[in-house]
Amino acid sequence: MTGPRDLRVSDAEREHVVSLLNKAVGRGMITLDEFTTRTDTALAAVTRADLNAVLVDLPGMVNSEGGHARTELKNSFGTTVRKGHWVVPRELVIRNTLGSTNLDFTEADVPPLVDVELDVSVGSVKLVLPPTASVNIDAVEIQAGEIKDKVRNGVGNPHFHVRGYVRGGSVVIKRKR
Known part of the structure; x- marks a missing residue:
């Protein structure tokens, strides 16, 4: 990877x-x-x-769009929900076992590029993207599960790069109506 x-x-x-x-x-x-x-x-x-490299020697000048650099959402047998106004990290890890994770990015502060790593086992993930967003799911490995990409385009802002594993679970990616 x-x-x-x-x-x-x-x-x-x-x-x-x-x-x-x-x-x-x-x-x-x-x-x-x-x-x-x-x-x-x-x-x-x-x-x-x-x-x-152009920022490394400048204190306080970090490319930290989107707030926190990396956030991990862990869920076992429960539900994790993010909606309304929230700050989206540049890297988001979703570890979901027998649970559901629902993330609505439409009112969130989203950086231009969001790297989403999936580790889903017999659970579900729903990502609701802003109207102008794009997504790439080429690096998602599915084993006895499914991914429904209702966005289906590769150019837009913000861009979501989704990768990782779905074992016996489902992922739905769509735009809010």
Whole structure:
């Protein structure tokens, strides 16, 4: 599997880092020449590692869109629900055994890219995405279960990259009506 630092970045993420560099200039942390060099690097970034390299020596200037870096939702024999206004982490792990997890992203603060890792055993997961969102489910392995992707497109913002395992369970991905 691909590590988080090796994931490709979007134009929105590059622009966010450029805005952080702009703040760094305003705070006197870097010169205009450094800003130009770092901005060129950020705009040419392909992976998260490339992008974060321009911020690594700037205290308080972290590419932390979406709040917390990683959140794990564990559920056994119960129900986990997130809806309304909530801050979506950049990485979300769903561990679900004989339970259900229902996540509604339509009113949430969502970063441009969300990496969702599934570990579902005889349970269900429902993801309700914002109207402009896209999703990629190519890295989901299904064993005696099913995944229903009602979004079915690969380009949009925010983008959800869903991967992991579904054993005897179901995953439904759709947009709110």
